[in-house]
Amino acid sequence: MSVIFDNPVQPVLRMPVDPDRWQRSASISDAAIRWRIYLHQIGLAALIPWFQEEFDCPVLPFPHAAPFDIWHVVEGLALQLGEKRIVIMLSEAIDAASLEVPQEWVDLPTWRADYYIGAYVEIDEQRLVLWGYTTHDRLKTDGDYSQTRRTYSLSDTELIQDFSVFWVAQQVEQTSTQPVEPLLELPPAQIEQLLQRVIDTPEPRLALPFDHWGTLLTSEHWRQQLYQQRQTPRLVSIGDWLEQIFEYGWQSMDSLAPEATAFNFRSAASGAAVLTCGKKIFLNTAPDDLLLMFSVDIETDKRRNIRIQLYPSGEALLPSDVVLGLELSETGELLKQVRAGNQDNYIQIPPFRCSAGQRLRVHIQLDNSICQEDFIS
């Protein structure tokens, strides 16, 4: 019905609902974050083909196809269009009165974009409408900066609404960009402290000074840490793995370590394990990433045989004294713990049997740095 009121120069894109995607995000416990990530996903799925059709150069999501670790704290879809970067802000609001862009997309040197596009989404109509755009220069010089929200805004009258213009601008415009402050260099221990400060706050992006926040956010390691630690409970579901659905950071053995034999990895049971899955673990006290491996044998629908192992990822040996532990999630009761010696190339929790649906927690610790993974068998 509302189609009839469209402005003819604004592109209207189809944005179908995607129940599968929605279902897959069920492990995200915060409803607003789950919704925001879902919205960005379906928005991205609608936008990529449109841009690809419109522009000759390759269109790629930035920094990669599923930056949940960004979306859970900062709104905005980033695309790399050849040399140019574009940030699209999705709004569910009925009005298209202003374009509001988080400071991160404007002032962080590695994140800032050449163009910013406002889009309103009509979930019920399953469509997305691009209603105006601006350049970095304009947003930075004419935009209204809000201290409390840390955003730059431009009102609709200051945006260009004709997307034919955008298309031509892509080809002829030299986007000169306003200088932005370089990133702050901080020692890992300090970033770790910053991270701890924002794990439980409702609006982490507003809880630290912007330069500190920017340093934390632009590092992939720390960004992932933030995402994982803010997800409570961060449940990894073995049931999902069976359906080839992997939680963030988890990958099947094949994609994680193509030459699995290099890890001297053997299956838990005498036959081949049904499922081997792993994840890179980052501890700031360890010189390199570690590799946490699960090997699961599905004995029946209801019973699993699980073995948990920890490998070095680049080095030949594990850092000595790194600890791998298993406990019950609900009570914290320690079930088993192993510690690496000087010469260990891996350590493991010996295979154990448990029923499906058991909630367990694995922790990996080296000195005062710790990482936890909650899972449900």
Next chain:
Amino acid sequence: MHSRTDVLTIFSTYIQFSGDRFDRWISDPRLARSMQQELLKHDGAERSDTFWALYWYRQQSHHPNATHHLWAYLQEPCYWASEQVARRFSMVQYSLADGFQIAIANVDRILRGYDPDVGSNLRAYAHRAFGNCIRDQLRQQHEVNISSDWGLLRRLSQIQLTRALLTAGFIETAPYILIWQCFRAVCVPQLDRPVRGLSAPSDRQYAAISERYNQRRHQLTSNTTTVGTQDINTYQLVTELTRLATIARNYLNPTITSLNQPQYDDSSEEQLNALTMDENPMAQLLAAEDYTQQQQYAKQIGEVLENALLDLDPPSQKLLSLYYQDTYTQTDIADQLDIQQYQVSRKLKRIRQQLLLSCFNWCQETLHILPESAILANVGEVIHEWLQYHYSQEPPEVSE
């Protein structure tokens, strides 16, 4: 409606409606006097309304009545834009007079958005901009009308809610904005039901909202400011959220009152008298030159476009002519050209992009303008205006 023909009335009269119909032109004596003075200063030269539109546009920050003259001038494009929307969307509850009132309230925005530097014509620009304002407003009102209170709260923008609160007389908006933000953080849409029909929060959600509010309030309060005076409980929350929905709905569905005249402040009268005023012949020369140049750009771009049109294949030419006659819907056009409806806008877009690129290349060579989005947008405007003018001049024969 009968159009005004002489420059004096064009820049000094307002439309009077009787019910939903045009009644007559009402003269504003003050504007008439002011216009007469200006005409005297330019005596001997018969100037068109386009000249005067540009003149007053340039005078906005120098002459106290300039904006009011433009306001009078823009009555007609506003009327026709509204008439066009009413005709096209006849199935919608909407009257011409309503549309006129919606649109005329946007004169300031339109003057801010207009830029005459590459030959754009204010009347044509305003006609399209008024049309967009009305369409956008109708779309919003439609959405507001079919949304539940909760769906409406979900789909408000913070700007709208803030304006609604201020309009309703609230001075301290921060606590209400925070309540609303917490509501939005907790009550997200469900995939199996429309957002506009969002249902009331459950008890668990109410509890989550108030918990979040109290937590955020303390967090914000620590930084020199205070938000709200006390924590909120679930009972109060229900009351406040319901109130917010009502305030927003009232704000977004205003009873349209007549706004069709700029408010004078009395001081401007004296300024005007004191301002009888620079008889500077140089200024008049400059104004004339400004106008000549604008007309020249418009003419030259017209020639570029004329040639660019000749390069288009016949189906593209036909598509343009059907579209810019403004009487066909996209479905009609699709039928006539035997293509799918979605292809209409896509093809149209491609043609426009092509025209824009040719025009821009010409502008860059001839006018040495910079390749910037803002300037490109102005060129884009001129193209729209030219196409509209071009096709309304020579209605093509439509076969079939």
